[in-house]
Amino acid sequence: MPLRGQMFGPYRLEGLIGQGGMGEVHRAFDVERSRLVALKRMPHHLGSDPEFRARFSAEAQIAARMRNPHVIPIHDYGQIDGQPFIDMRLVDGVDLKSRLEVEGALPPEQAVAIVAQVASALDAAHAEGLVHRDVKPSNILTADGDFVYLIDFGLARDMAASRVTRTGVAMGTLAYMAPERFAGPGDHRVDVYGLACILHEALTGSAPFPVDDFLAIMGAHVTAPPPKPSAFRADVSSAMDAVVARGMHKDPQQRYARAGDLAAAARAALADGSARQRQAYASAPTGSGPVDRPRMPSGPSRTPPPSMPPPMRPLASPTRPRRRILRPSVLITAVASVLTVVLGICAAVLVGDELADREHADDAGLFDSGVSTDGDGEVLPASVVATIGIGRSPRNLAITADSARLYATNRDDDTISVVDTTTDSVVGTVELAEGDGPEGIALSPDGSTSFVVNHGSSTVAVVDNERGAPRRAIPVATSPTDVVVDENGHAFVTANDGAAVLELDTEEVLRAVSVGARPQSLAVSADGSLGAVTDAENGTLMLMDLLEFSTPFDEITVGTAPDGVTLSDDLETAYVVNIEDDSVAVVDLVEGAVVTRVPVGDRPISVALHPDGQTAYVTNNDSNTLSVIDTAANRVVETVRVGLWPEAVAVAPDGLRAYVVNAGDGTVSVVDTARG
Numbered sequence: 312m313p314l315r316g317q318m319f320g321p322y323r324l325e326g327l328i329g330q331g332g333m334g335e336v337h338r339a340f341d342v343e344r345s346r347l348v349a350l351k352r353m354p355h356h357l358g359s360d361p362e363f364r365a366r367f368s369a370e371a372q373i374a375a376r377m378r379n380p381h382v383i384p385i386h387d388y389g390q391i392d393g394q395p396f397i398d399m400r401l402v403d404g405v406d407l408k409s410r411l412e413v414e415g416a417l418p419p420e421q422a423v424a425i426v427a428q429v430a431s432a433l434d435a436a437h438a439e440g441l442v443h444r445d446v447k448p449s450n451i452l453t454a455d456g457d458f459v460y461l462i463d464f465g466l467a468r469d470m471a472a473s474r475v476t477r478t479g480v481a482m483g484t485l486a487y488m489a490p491e492r493f494a495g496p497g498d499h500r501v502d503v504y505g506l507a508c509i510l511h512e513a514l515t516g517s518a519p520f521p522v523d524d525f526l527a528i529m530g531a532h533v534t535a536p537p538p539k540p541s542a543f544r545a546d547v548s549s550a551m552d553a554v555v556a557r558g559m560h561k562d563p564q565q566r567y568a569r570a571g572d573l574a575a576a577a578r579a580a581l582a583d584g585s586a587r588q589r590q591a592y593a594s595a596p597t598g599s600g601p602v603d604r605p606r607m608p609s610g611p612s613r614t615p616p617p618s619m620p621p622p623m624r625p626l627a628s629p630t631r632p633r634r635r636i637l638r639p640s641v642l643i644t645a646v647a648s649v650l651t652v653v654l655g656i657c658a659a660v661l662v663g664d665e666l667a668d669r670e671h672a673d674d675a676g677l678f679d680s681g682v683s684t685d686g687d688g689e690v691l692p693a694s695v696v697a698t699i700g701i702g703r704s705p706r707n708l709a710i711t712a713d714s715a716r717l718y719a720t721n722r723d724d725d726t727i728s729v730v731d732t733t734t735d736s737v738v739g740t741v742e743l744a745e746g747d748g749p750e751g752i753a754l755s756p757d758g759s760t761s762f763v764v765n766h767g768s769s770t771v772a773v774v775d776n777e778r779g780a781p782r783r784a785i786p787v788a789t790s791p792t793d794v795v796v797d798e799n800g801h802a803f804v805t806a807n808d809g810a811a812v813l814e815l816d817t818e819e820v821l822r823a824v825s826v827g828a829r830p831q832s833l834a835v836s837a838d839g840s841l842g843a844v845t846d847a848e849n850g851t852l853m854l855m856d857l858l859e860f861s862t863p864f865d866e867i868t869v870g871t872a873p874d875g876v877t878l879s880d881d882l883e884t885a886y887v888v889n890i891e892d893d894s895v896a897v898v899d900l901v902e903g904a905v906v907t908r909v910p911v912g913d914r915p916i917s918v919a920l921h922p923d924g925q926t927a928y929v930t931n932n933d934s935n936t937l938s939v940i941d942t943a944a945n946r947v948v949e950t951v952r953v954g955l956w957p958e959a960v961a962v963a964p965d966g967l968r969a970y971v972v973n974a975g976d977g978t979v980s981v982v983d984t985a986r987g
Contacts, residue, residue: 319352320391320392321343321344322337322348322396324337324338324339324350325339335351336350336351337351338401349398349399350399351396353394353395353396364395368395371395371397376441377439379431380976381435381460384977385399386400386703386723400975404453405453406448406453407509411512411513416516416544419546421513422510422513422514423574423577423578425457426506426509427577428459429506429509430569430573431571433446437569443461444496444501444502445484445505446505446506446508447487450462451509454955454975456952487508487518488501489563490561497563498563500563500567503558503569503570506558507557507558507559508559511555514540514544514551520532536556537558537559537560539555540552551577551581553580554580558573694983695951695952695982696981696982697735698980699735699737700978702724702726702977704721705722705974705979706720706750706958707719707720707751707972708720708752708961708970709961710732710961710963710970711754713965714963714967714968715733716758716776717732718730718761718776719752720752720763721977722748725743725745726740726741727740727743727752727763728740732970739779741761741774743763744784747767747768747772747784749763749764749765749766750764750765750766750792751764751791752794755800756796759777760775760776762774763781764793764794764804766791769787769789769791770785770791771785772784772785773817783817783818785819785820786820787809787815788806788808788809790806791813792805792806793831795835797836801815805830805832810827810829811823811826812826812833824862826855826863830846830853831844832845832873833845834876834877836878839858840856841855841856841857844863845874845876847872847874850869851868851873852867852885853865865903867898868905869887869898870891872890872892874915874916875915875917875918877918877919877927879920883901884900884942885900886898886940888916889908889915890915890916893915894910895908895915895929895938897945911929911938912931912933912938913933914933915931915938916930916932917957917958917959920962921969921984922965922966926939926984927940927942928940928960928962928982928984930957930971932956935952935957936952936957937951939951953980953982954975954979954980955975956974957971957972968984
């Protein structure tokens, strides 16, 4: 077993996460790219087995093809010293099997939401011609905010390719295996069957046929009627029974054609159950209180087959959605279970300091149930209205003046995703040069051109948005970080290691001026006269006369490791996020001083103002949240759960929505700002 600190190519191994028949997964540090990853390696003793090498390679290729936010991205794969490996994103999470063991049956809304996300990943795989073939709770990872990943594509089969499996062996897990799998591989509907089994287990806490005997469970899948979740709990309607029954139909032709169809039916059944519950309360006599809930009927029709144990005790009353706070003790228990399962395309569970940070965030009310609260603790409805899957590790975004198009940089893909904001869908992808590592992005006033800061290649790409292709790459000082364009089309760039601010047109760098020690982010007045630059090393905000383009005329101490900055339209106030202070400094630009600091979430990165100036939005990278600040009161009035590791936030010019790019799950969260 490799020791902690041992090098494997460019990877420093930092601890074994888990292992199984197809490999071992390590928490590792990629010294070339300075990032933590989950590194899967095929065991040495299997290196001479061509079948296992083929399956391992196929797993990497399958996962690398996937572009769904609910499939963990592959950074790299190949061989090092003859040993195959897969380099994956490292994600904090707990598998659904471990979670159900700790929590028991989930609230119906939560169970359906998890199934819907798995369905999204399955439909994406099926569209690629892939069948997962091992859909089960231990292959479903739930991360912060109940964001779900489908993992372990080690058994996935390309429907157009030959099988890579041992002759005569049914690959998969019996508890979730469709009947036709015992006679052959089956098609994509075996995954629909497995998903229906998971829906039942999430609702009841028990697998559909909870028996241990091999022949008994095979017989149950082939002959026994599908179980009914409503028999186990009173707050699940018969409509949900019908969803499970169709998803687990013995005849694959009678099942849902798509996993997404099953998820849609489950959502409809959930709504049906809620409507029936409301009707029952409404029909109760005045003063009589809530009516009795339906109870599990007795009699032969509910008697399980002799080979199966009796069903679990039904819940006495409907369960309301619970506030779920996974404290370190709970997560560590779940991690112990994760280490025993076969990990394929897996995510690592992070404990230790990060867990302590999350517990602190829980105590602050910023990392709990996923509901939003205002400053007085009043519960508000969630305001994320859509989640859009884009590329890998998105970093920044820009929105056209008419609010119709959004452009987001994907650092690990070297691409820009083009999003139609009317349909909340990706309508185009701009390919940049390999290794560019795009981060900052800004648009010309007419939206025809994008200026893209490429941190990896130290260039600014000038992109023709109409053609969807870069026109040229302008070399700039080392490590550019941010770019802003004023209303006249002048582009300004901060160069972190170059300690400079640059002015560019679409052809070249026009001029440069030295600033601070480590300029990070930049805000520019609409007319291009005033620039505000954060210095991450000195903890200051520097003010520049961009018309004269001279060294800063003022430097204001704002906090520790300041990053994102934005200016009010009247140029009287600046809002600066301090990463290490977990605060937003409110700066009076007339007086040249901080008037207050607003506590926000963990590791804030970006800030944006609503066009009306009454609200500021701040992304909290470690809390996976968006803080909504009332700029009149200078306090957080709402905390909204967004995606994993949010980076930049921008508000559409029409003021109707805010958009957050989430580096951890490759998504854009769409937030209804009318509630902010």
